[in-house]
Amino acid sequence: MTNTLTENATVGPKQTVEPKQTIEKVSIIVSKGSLEGIYPALIMANGARNEGIEANLFFTFFGMDAIHKDRHEHIKVATVGNPGLHMPTWAGGLPGVSALATKMMEKKIEALDFPGIPEFIEMISDTGAGIYACLASVDLFGFSKDDLIEQVDEIITVGDFYEMAAGGQIIFT
């Protein structure tokens, strides 16, 4: 591959200019239903699309809350058993604490002009990323396609997922 950018680069007689390594596709599994469990996957998918990397999101188990019409606007921060919050477990379990922590987090998210989860998934779908739900989890939770947001392209099996992910990287969150 030659282009005017590397033609002028000076290299020594024994060196070769190695083509830069790129990732062509990422398939990201979203298995958690908490705010802090879902955002990283969305940021990775959106970030991939921004770099021209093909991306798929595969929602399974509690991750499906992010694509469920009745639940996707009510995703909460986990305040119990979450050492990263630096809050004692007994405090995290008190009524209203999770809602409060979620409100505080959402305020900061808005201040940084990050999208909320529903808007974010809509945006990611607009970038051309694939949005999929796990058939086994859909059956387990008794959902139907009507329960899921319109951005969901298809409900697929784990085998379908592996086929789709082939040749790219798989990220489990």
Next chain:
Amino acid sequence: MTTTELAGKSVEVNEEGFLVDPDEWTEEMASELAELHGVATPLTDGHWVVIKYMRKEYFENGTGATVRKLGKASGVNTKELFQLFPKGPAKLSAMIAGIPKPKGCI
């Protein structure tokens, strides 16, 4: 950093292909940059709306817009952005507009 020739002018670009000095950019360079980086030419009105918006953002705010801001404020929505610049609208439009890669994750 290497020196390359665009629209008859000699300019410096970094390893990724971004112009080191945005003031060296001219509109004629945009098409050449677009071709170099896989964006369809000739550039359409839609492309130019985004390119001009990115330069405006850079000179007003110190950095080009992220994809989210582009989709909300440039007049071109997210779907169209990816049709115009398939391999990353913010990154590519910044490169074609002669400004540095925008800072920001979303």
